[in-house]
Amino acid sequence: MDTALSVQGLRVWRGRSEIVRSVDLTIPSGQVVALLGANGAGKTTLIEGMLGLLPMKADKLDLFGQDVRGSQPWEMVRNGLVVVPQDRYLFTDMSVQENLELASKRSGRSQEQVFELDALYDLFPRLAERKGQFAGTLSGGERSMLAIARGLALQPKVLVLDEPSLGLAPIVVDLIMSTIERIAHSGLPILLVEQNVHQTLAMASWGYVIESGAVTASDSSEALLRSDAILSGYFAVDVESVEGGS
Numbered sequence: 001m002d003t004a005l006s007v008q009g010l011r012v013w014r015g016r017s018e019i020v021r022s023v024d025l026t027i028p029s030g031q032v033v034a035l036l037g038a039n040g041a042g043k044t045t046l047i048e049g050m051l052g053l054l055p056m057k058a059d060k061l062d063l064f065g066q067d068v069r070g071s072q073p074w075e076m077v078r079n080g081l082v083v084v085p086q087d088r089y090l091f092t093d094m095s096v097q098e099n100l101e102l103a104s105k106r107s108g109r110s111q112e113q114v115f116e117l118d119a120l121y122d123l124f125p126r127l128a129e130r131k132g133q134f135a136g137t138l139s140g141g142e143r144s145m146l147a148i149a150r151g152l153a154l155q156p157k158v159l160v161l162d163e164p165s166l167g168l169a170p171i172v173v174d175l176i177m178s179t180i181e182r183i184a185h186s187g188l189p190i191l192l193v194e195q196n197v198h199q200t201l202a203m204a205s206w207g208y209v210i211e212s213g214a215v216t217a218s219d220s221s222e223a224l225l226r227s228d229a230i231l232s233g234y235f236a237v238d239v240e241s242v243e244g245g246s
């Protein structure tokens with residue numbers, strides 16, 4: 001099986017504190033992998049370390065077999081590792097269309113655009129209706145959609161989504177999660193960081209649980225979903241919905 005992203009012994013620091021401690025993580029080609037963990041577990045730190053936004057060390061950081069350790073964040077994007085950050089970081093005084101066009105140009109892959117603007121608007125019809133609207137005037141759900149669409153406009157080979165449903169109403173969460181599932185069906189490998197355990201594991205093949213910066217469980221989604229010990233330990237709030245849904 002081809003490996004899209006392979007991480008071994010990843011350590012990431014914030015200031016003097018080592019927040020992420022020797023994490024191993026693999027994303028096989030064409031699959032969704034879940035990264036689960038409570039608030040403050042270190043998920044965002046792990047992502048920012050991989051991107052080179054924070055001081056990090058790793059025994060291995062391979063993107064499709066290529067060692068990308070030491071790359072600058074913009075080089076990571078050019079290499080195909082695209083992160084949709086939790087804080088979205090949209091250009092709020094630019095329109096939806098301009099945000100997407102800018103990303104598309106920055107991808108540096110004008111010859112191999114897998115995610116054309118039309119395809120993005122097909123995925124997110126709500127954004128098509130708001131093409132000319134300033135990003136700063138969008139609702140929370142629409143901002144999350146635009147952040148994902150902009151990530152796709154960067155023509156990722158691996159997409160990392162950091163809590164795309166954070167703070168959104170359940171109906172909007174459903175819409176966003178089903179759209180992520182459609183994106184996954186295109187074959188794009190995805191690392192989905194979420195606290196929405198049930199929906200996330202439903203589309204992921206594999207999941208990692210991170211606690212205090214270390215992986216404490218790594219298993220198939222089916223096994224994690226059945227594992228009450230893990231779910232009740234880390235995600236007590238979600239256990240009922242898991243049980244209710246089975």
Ligand SMILES: Nc1ncnc2c1ncn2[C@@H]1O[C@H](COP(=O)(O)OP(=O)(O)OP(=O)(O)O)[C@@H](O)[C@H]1O
Pocket residue numbers: 014015019037038039040041042043044045046086
């Ligand atoms: N800017 C910062 N400076 C120092 N420590 C930080 C900073 N941001 C986060 N931390 C600490 O790093 C640890 C991991 O935080 P991180 O944001 O990576 O967790 P997370 O799993 O992504 O949580 P959340 O879901 O709340 O975003 C926490 O203990 C947090 O207090």
